[in-house]
Amino acid sequence: MTSTTDPVRADRDNQKLGGPDATSKPRVHRRGALEYVAWAACALVAFGVIRTLLTNENYQWDVVAQYVTAETVLRGLVMTVVLTILCMTFGALLGLFVAVLRVSPLRPVRILAGAYVTFFRGTPVLVQLIFWFNIAALYPNLAIGIPFTDVSQDIDVNRLISATTAAVIGLSLNQAAYQAEIFRGGFASVDKGQIEAADSLGMSRGTKLRRIIVPQSMPTIVPATGNQFIGMFKETSLVSVLGVGELLMSVQLIYARTYQTIPLLIVACLWYLFMTLLLSYPQSQIEKKFSRTRARVSNDPAPGLTQTELMGEAK
Amino acid sequence: MSQMNGEGTVHARGLRKSFGDRVVLDSIDLDVACGEIVCIIGPSGSGKSTLLRCIDGLEEIDRGVLRVNGEDLGFRETPTSYQALKRKEVAAQRTRIGMVFQSFNLFPNMTAQENVMSGPVLVKGAPKAESRRRADALLTSVGLHGHGDHYPWQLSGGQQQRVAIARSLAMDPQVMLFDEPTSALDPERVGEVLAVMKDLAQRGMTMLIATHEMGFAREVADTVIFMDGGLVVEQGKPADVLGNPQEPRTCKFLESVL
Numbered sequence: 001m002t003s004t005t006d007p008v009r010a011d012r013d014n015q016k017l018g019g020p021d022a023t024s025k026p027r028v029h030r031r032g033a034l035e036y037v038a039w040a041a042c043a044l045v046a047f048g049v050i051r052t053l054l055t056n057e058n059y060q061w062d063v064v065a066q067y068v069t070a071e072t073v074l075r076g077l078v079m080t081v082v083l084t085i086l087c088m089t090f091g092a093l094l095g096l097f098v099a100v101l102r103v104s105p106l107r108p109v110r111i112l113a114g115a116y117v118t119f120f121r122g123t124p125v126l127v128q129l130i131f132w133f134n135i136a137a138l139y140p141n142l143a144i145g146i147p148f149t150d151v152s153q154d155i156d157v158n159r160l161i162s163a164t165t166a167a168v169i170g171l172s173l174n175q176a177a178y179q180a181e182i183f184r185g186g187f188a189s190v191d192k193g194q195i196e197a198a199d200s201l202g203m204s205r206g207t208k209l210r211r212i213i214v215p216q217s218m219p220t221i222v223p224a225t226g227n228q229f230i231g232m233f234k235e236t237s238l239v240s241v242l243g244v245g246e247l248l249m250s251v252q253l254i255y256a257r258t259y260q261t262i263p264l265l266i267v268a269c270l271w272y273l274f275m276t277l278l279l280s281y282p283q284s285q286i287e288k289k290f291s292r293t294r295a296r297v298s299n300d301p302a303p304g305l306t307q308t309e310l311m312g313e314a315k
Numbered sequence: 316m317s318q319m320n321g322e323g324t325v326h327a328r329g330l331r332k333s334f335g336d337r338v339v340l341d342s343i344d345l346d347v348a349c350g351e352i353v354c355i356i357g358p359s360g361s362g363k364s365t366l367l368r369c370i371d372g373l374e375e376i377d378r379g380v381l382r383v384n385g386e387d388l389g390f391r392e393t394p395t396s397y398q399a400l401k402r403k404e405v406a407a408q409r410t411r412i413g414m415v416f417q418s419f420n421l422f423p424n425m426t427a428q429e430n431v432m433s434g435p436v437l438v439k440g441a442p443k444a445e446s447r448r449r450a451d452a453l454l455t456s457v458g459l460h461g462h463g464d465h466y467p468w469q470l471s472g473g474q475q476q477r478v479a480i481a482r483s484l485a486m487d488p489q490v491m492l493f494d495e496p497t498s499a500l501d502p503e504r505v506g507e508v509l510a511v512m513k514d515l516a517q518r519g520m521t522m523l524i525a526t527h528e529m530g531f532a533r534e535v536a537d538t539v540i541f542m543d544g545g546l547v548v549e550q551g552k553p554a555d556v557l558g559n560p561q562e563p564r565t566c567k568f569l570e571s572v573l
Contacts, residue, residue: 196373197420197479201434201486202410205402211437215424 063263067254068270076250077271083167083236083246088229090172095179100209102184113180120177126238129170133242135161167239175232182224186217219290226283230276237272247271321385323349323489323521325370330379332362332369339365341545343379347490347538350519354532354553357542358568363525364417366542367492370523371414372405384411384489410438413483413491417498419475421467427454427478428463434486446485453481457511473504477511484515491515493524529572533557541565 053059067073101113120128136158144153161169190213198208240249251264258264327345331338340362347353355363368374369381372389381388389405390397400408421430431450435441454463457477467475476496483491493512497505509531516522516535526532532539532553539556541549541564549562560566 191420193416193418193420194422197414197416197422199373200371200409200412200414201482202406202408202438204406204438207437211433212422212424216422 058262059266060260060263063260064266064270067251067260067264067267070254070267072250072254073247073267073271076245076247077275079244079246079250080233080236081275083171083239083244084229084233086168087171087175087236088225088232090168091175091179091228091232092225094172094176096183098176098180099183099187102180103187105205117177117180120174121181125170125174125235126241128174129167129239129242132161132166132170133163135166163239163242163244167236167242167244171232171235171239175228178228179225182221182228183217185224186221187213189220190216223283223287223290226279226286230279230283233275233279234272237268321382324382324385325490325521325523326380326382327370328380330366330369330381331377332365332374333377339545340369340376343545343547345540345547347521347523349489349521351521351537352516352535353523353538353540354536355523355525355540355542356527356529356532356568357548361542362545363542364494367414367494367523367525370490371412371492372409373414383408406438410434410486411489413486413488415476415479415483415491415493415496417495419467419472419479419499421475421479421482423467426464426466427459427470430467430478431463431481431485434482438486450481450485453484454478456514457481458507471504472500473507476500476508480508480511480515490521490523493522493526495525495527497526497528527572529557529569541568543568 098113098116101109102117104110104113136156139157142155142157142160144155194212194216195208198212203212236246237248239246240252243249245253247268251268255261255264325345325347327343330340330343330345332340343362343366345366355366357363365374369376370383370388375389386408387397388408389400391400421427422433425433428447428450431453432443432446435446435449436443451460451463454460457480459474459477459481462470462474462478465474467478470478480496496512497508500508505528509528512522512524512531513535524532524536534553536553538550539553540547541556541560541562543564549556549560549565555561556565557569560569
């Protein structure tokens, strides 16, 4: 037997027998049996779901089709969209304010802002909504006036806080607490060196916040806020308990009359799903854009792997 | 004005700084005259960065005297104590001290030109058009003519550090501090930054430089300070400290880096 130091030697022999050169052989991964099992199980579940959707007459798809573009339903949808936009706008603005208070140099201000967040995140939003709706029981009369003068105007709180106002106040205040946490997380993500550089130039707190911290925390804030927006869209269904005529309330009004509960709930679900899918496209675009900016914003070189690649198994 | 006398000077007496139980600077005495170039050398963790950060007011000292540009930094001396200055007053003192960081710390949301303009416009409220012209001139002086509209991520490390120097200079500081300005750079980019600093030194700027570049220290410094364990071990002319060190610790350090 002739000894050799060439590790490819064995393959040269193989090549003589007609096999491929070792340098050009493809690298193959065998698909595991588990994957086939998973596909089979998946197909089985899908088959079952589709079969019951089509064969169970209680779904009453004809009723669904009849009501999906009914005027009452569409009016409810518009109300849902308006509520979402209003509450997100107020929530984001108030949330930014609370977040700024939470990084205040004054301890009592920080404590107050922290208490706000703790309270509104620590109690169910449904309870908060009902609370706002019944606020008149707590403060029956609101006196708006100019302090230290006789000029004042009594307002009947029961009339001031209609169901819709209670809904907007309740959802906005709750949203503000979550939004404040998002802003705070964003502020915390700004590199410490950036703050030091700004301090070193003698920048005031306000300028630092407006020109350095807020712009640089946008890559973390904007995608998270987008998710909140989608969440808020569904959360507005809660205000149906106050009798606000949004999407869920609209279908409830119909099925209270016709007793076609299931098909009308499906109508509502279809609209929620449609709108959520509609919003998730810009959301994914925003996330993509800001994950790029994120890399640029930091001093470090851009990361090579995206989240999905990291989550996936090694190839 | 009395403080005019002290412009461009740094004086420390018995300066002490600790983080919790760890004393990082112990009884530091330092005298830097106007226009003097001081290079601070020493191993990592010797306290050179902390000393510069104290002089820039990024860290508050525990005890001792620290006078920069002839004024007590961040505090006002009273017969019994040092009273902390208002935020605004500290900020005003800081505008007269320039700091260049190891990791550049350019604002990534601004172009090179906007970075250089940021101090004059956002802090001093200078008119934008004039600041823009000034920023372009400063960028040209650090060899970055035509790079004004580049964002930091589009620039190499050496270019970013030169923008950072220009940003500090835009505030017309009387003292410039450099915290290991070339330590984060690729070896072939070190020279361009050192050249800018050398140029600045020749124009009479007071400079305190924490550095590992012994060749630069030997060539440019008026005074070299060797620090170890939070103490100034040895200081003097570069030829003496680097060429003929008296302390065994200095000898050991120089042997390991040269």
